[in-house]
Amino acid sequence: MLGHSQEACLHQLFEFQVQQSPDAIALVYQKQSLTYQELNDRANQLAHRLKQLGVGPEVLVAICVERSLSMVIGLLGILKAGGAYVPLDPSYPPDRLAYMLEHSQTPVLLVQQALLPILPEHSAQVICLDTDLDSTPAENPQSDVTPDNLAYVIYTSGSTGKPKGVAIAHRGAVNTLLDINQRFSVTRTIAF
Structure with a gap:
């Protein structure tokens, strides 16, 4: 079953859940919520736009x-386009953000207008x-990404004072999530 496959990519596990329960609430933030289908549609719109800009396997965004x-929506959209995300915390000092952008050489940057x-x-x-x-279209985009492709790159504090990028493939992230689900008996309904 794809929903529990170690040979799936992160976005494929999400798409499996969309098929299982499209009208269930997938995401709640403050007083806003999205169903699995709504979240999937919005992530797909972003993924199609990213693909138009050349994002695919091993491309950092x-x-x-x-x-x-x-x-x-941004994280899922990047994964659905086949790219790998590089999270930049808006609270970081400008010189750290500049270093991470320069070092990662990302061709695309997703941002909120206010930032x-x-x-x-x-x-x-x-x-x-x-x-x-x-x-942009809302259907699932075609993706050539495999479990061995990058899912994300996280910058650590770096022992030398310069942040260092740590690259994580889909396979490693999926294995970690499946292990967490099993160890902690994660069910469909979890409230935070």
């Missing part, structure tokens, strides 16, 4: 957003998650 529904003024100079194509996605 930076994402600098506040905690929100947009954050999850544009805090970003350092960079050469990435910018997509504002809260304004730029209305006209």
